[in-house]
Amino acid sequence: MLKTLADFKCEEFVFEGKEAIVVLPEAKDPLGRWVLKTEYWGAYPDIEIKLLQRGFHVAFLRNDTRFATAEECGRKSRFVRFVAEKYSLSDKCVPVGMSCGGAHAVRFAGLYPDQVSCMFIDAPVLNYFSFPGKIGNNECESVWDNEFVKAYPGIERYKLLSFSEHPICYADVIKEKKIPVIMVYGSEDKCVIYEENGYLLEEALKETGLLKTVKVSLRGHHPHGMIGDNTTIVDFIDVNSKR
Numbered sequence: 303m304l305k306t307l308a309d310f311k312c313e314e315f316v317f318e319g320k321e322a323i324v325v326l327p328e329a330k331d332p333l334g335r336w337v338l339k340t341e342y343w344g345a346y347p348d349i350e351i352k353l354l355q356r357g358f359h360v361a362f363l364r365n366d367t368r369f370a371t372a373e374e375c376g377r378k379s380r381f382v383r384f385v386a387e388k389y390s391l392s393d394k395c396v397p398v399g400m401s402c403g404g405a406h407a408v409r410f411a412g413l414y415p416d417q418v419s420c421m422f423i424d425a426p427v428l429n430y431f432s433f434p435g436k437i438g439n440n441e442c443e444s445v446w447d448n449e450f451v452k453a454y455p456g457i458e459r460y461k462l463l464s465f466s467e468h469p470i471c472y473a474d475v476i477k478e479k480k481i482p483v484i485m486v487y488g489s490e491d492k493c494v495i496y497e498e499n500g501y502l503l504e505e506a507l508k509e510t511g512l513l514k515t516v517k518v519s520l521r522g523h524h525p526h527g528m529i530g531d532n533t534t535i536v537d538f539i540d541v542n543s544k545r
Contacts, residue, residue, distance in 0.1 A: 307347050310354055317381055321364040324385060325350070331357030334391035335419070335543045338382065340410065341365060341403030346526040349398060349422065352536045358543075361385050361395070367453035368402035369430070370409040370469060378406075379414045394419040396543050400526040401494060402427050405469045408503070412472020415479040420542035422535055424486045424526040425494045428470040431462050432498035441493065470499075473506035482542040483507070484514045484535055486528060488521030514538060 311326045323343065336359035337350055343362045350360045363381045365374050386393045394417055399407030404426020411418040427433050434445035437459070451457055454467070462468075476483065485503065487496045494500075500515070507513040516535075518528055528534060 323362045325360040327354045327357045338395040340399040340406035369453040370406040375410045382417045397421045400424040408469040412475040420482040428499045470502045484538040486516045491523045493523035
């Protein structure tokens, strides 16, 4: 019978005023490797379940917003140190970020690269001009008005031209620190358009050997992960998290 997250021991607590969760494997990985799910806890958990079965711990810290503010990344950094010490784990985690979780994963890695071994991102939001800044798109307009301007008070669309907090702005750090990344995207994603987001990271990391991209044909923005079998993703994390 296939396992679910509920089949594993889970510890829930509050960290700096935010909901925190740590899921424990049945048998701990000798290297103390672990995953930090950066957003959308419980969504598309197949990768986390497979890694738990390989001995990884899985952790989550609730965000204030979906858009990876510096304050949120700083809290994640302190959370990583706390989890590593409390559970005797590696001081480097594996960020797993889907959609806006990709924004959190990439910016966190850019700000705190020494706390990241490798990362998995799926249909990542990397360019706020594309999402949620796209004009004329009803979903973007709603997210901009109700979420983004609250995450970044005083922001206006024209300011995105010189905005230094797009997640893609941290690509050079990922490149310099040689952080391996596996990135999955759907060929039919009309929400977070790959050519305006993930492709920018692909271009930044070309010829470095750091990035593995997986295009899932006929998939839209959902479901995240590879349809049917996520072994490629799990194996990539297993190999590249040993550094």
